[in-house]
Amino acid sequence: MSRVICNICPHYCNIEENHIGFCGARSNADGKIIPINYGLLTGIALDPIEKKPLYHFNPGSQILSVGSFGCNFRCSFCQNYEISMAKKEQVKTQYVSPKEVIRMAKELQPEGNIGIAYTYNEPLVGFEYVYDCAKLARKEGLKNVLVTNGYINEDPFLALLEYLDALNIDLKAFNEKLYKNLSGGLEIVKHSIELSAKKNHVEVTTLVVPGDNDSDEEIRDLSVWLASVRKDIPLHLTRFFPRYKMRDREATKVSRIYELADIARESLLYVYEGNC
Template sequence: MRCDVCPRGCTLEEGKIGFCRARKNEGGRSVSVNYGKLASIALDPIEKKPLARFHPGSRVLSVGTFGCNMDCPFCQNHSISAASEEDVRTRYVSPSELARLAGELKDKGNIGLAFTYNEPMIGYEYVRDASVETKKMGMKNVVVTNGCVLPNILEQVLPWVDAFNIDLKSFSEETYRKLGGDLKTVKDFITRAAKGSHI
């Protein structure tokens, strides 16, 4: 089975996990193994995402799981982004439970959820499902991403995401190859996301 989430396109035998450490071949399908398994959760200033012009002065409940589809030697969150499930302590939080927690923090200035710390889009199903629940409460959703996923994956979350911080690592395709990414994919992601969300 060839994973169809990012341009890396890992070929996975049954039961095997991809480079990202977050997707697995189960019955010939690419399945998220980090769904709802939070390795980090914090109420952060929105500027820490960093989003300077999206609800400045507010806070956002920020969550991360584990895994990433790129291999950046300068990653500040490598302890979870370069980790597999066995390497980190996680706690399962359902999408509805996470949205409820976000709502409980409104009185502390919380505007919603931010999916961050590791690469959230490799576990897009959780981002989508939790974002749907948060939107039901009239709150915002933010995704901090490398933008290196295929267009159909972005379309799964785009209707529910209010803002993206897309980390463009370089304008060099060669640099992207060294990091395990693809510059054109990221540029296409930015172009499409900008049509529906704050960038």
């Protein structure tokens, strides 16, 4: 059987025919890579923009948020593992075409909706759907927001950035060892943040996990680097709660989040404590 390489993310999965890649959302069908989660939504809701979190992009507004299933990371602390780690047959979905998403978004404008947020799971494993929706949304004057781990190859990412208005990118840690454990790569994510910051509004979130990425030194290095990209990029330092494969770990202490936020403020203009 013929194999085909998927070029969306740096995993470069070499997928056998009728098999699925590492992310659980991309398959080799008749020698062509297709997103099996195209239009299959596990969640759709009107959320405050601050929930993404985006604090410096149209504050006080609402945004229609959509998500599917699948992810190209394996975070043992995943807060949305029920959908991100799920296979197609393990989740309940509804098919919503790009045109239907746009129609829903426009109907919700009287309620303060400014556009569409691609979120909940890792949206970039369903790249084609996000791209198709974003292109249509731009034509209709709607905003496009992406909430992502930033683990994507440059060419598809640049193509999508043309239609995005704002991003929140997860910077899981500032050490390559932890990223390796998550099946990702720090340098790729840093590059995605750099690309986004050139033309788009970008905010960064770091989930602070006790014992993994919560040292003074790591948060200082992270914030110094982020400030070297742009000092005005908002950083959200968010509390970890026991989830998925890390239910035995204690939640991050509120006091620790505030201590680390003060360290980050040595370099950055805007630092926010999340889930406190």
